Ligand SMILES: [Zn+2]
């Protein structure tokens with residue numbers, strides 16, 4: 001067997017194994033409810049699940065727990081019962097699932113990866129809105145205030161000297177920060193007007209570098225400190241085809257997926 005053949009076989013059966021595991025897990029709660037494991041000489045559903053399907057007790061109890069939480073949420077319950085989505089992913093949304101948001105969550109768990117779901121749930125729980133990337137410079141998280149900025153010795157020394165002279169160093173820094181913000185805004189507008197009307201998918205270097213100046217190397221979502229992985233177009237690129245940096249933001253992998261999951265929903269709402 002060649003390397004390619006071995007890999008493709010492994011991946012084919014691996015995919016099937018995952019699919020079947022989801023299906024078998026989906027049937028388990030009903031087997032449990034009807035106590036059918038007794039008919040097979042098992043004393044508990046866990047023993048039966050292990051014997052027949054090789055499920056660990058943890059997997060089985062997670063399935064039963066999630067099922068119970070979804071009793072009044074038929075849309076989510078169906079995903080578990082039919083094995084459409086893994087119980088691991090579904091268990092991530094249990095804490096925020098409601099009768100009202102079940103449809104929305106059902107859609108998200110089907111298009112987002114497990115790590116994106118985790119981030120999404122964390123954002124919701126932290127009270128971040130579902131509006132996607134909130135473009136505000138106001139800090140949302142108190143975490144920000146517990147971290148002191150690192151100042152080099154010479155900078156600190158100069159600031160102390162100025163303060164001793166009775167100069168308002170906070171005002172000084174505030175002005176410098178405002179100036180930086182204004183410069184970036186102006187530079188973005190200059191870049192925007194310089195862009196060709198019909199651009200290719202390739203994001204021009206000047207667009208990338210102004211975004212880097214604004215956001216640094218991290219995700220643009222407030223409160224997220226992960227490195228940015230993708231530059232996201234907040235207006236659908238396919239609709240206006242422009243790389244206007246005013247409507248772009250570097251995002252981490254998870255927030256990028258979340259932004260697109262929201263995008264899909266907006267598209268669907270428009271269509272309906
Ligand atoms: Zn994107």
Ligand SMILES: [Zn+2]
Pocket residue numbers: 219220221224225226251252253254255
């Ligand atoms: Zn992020």
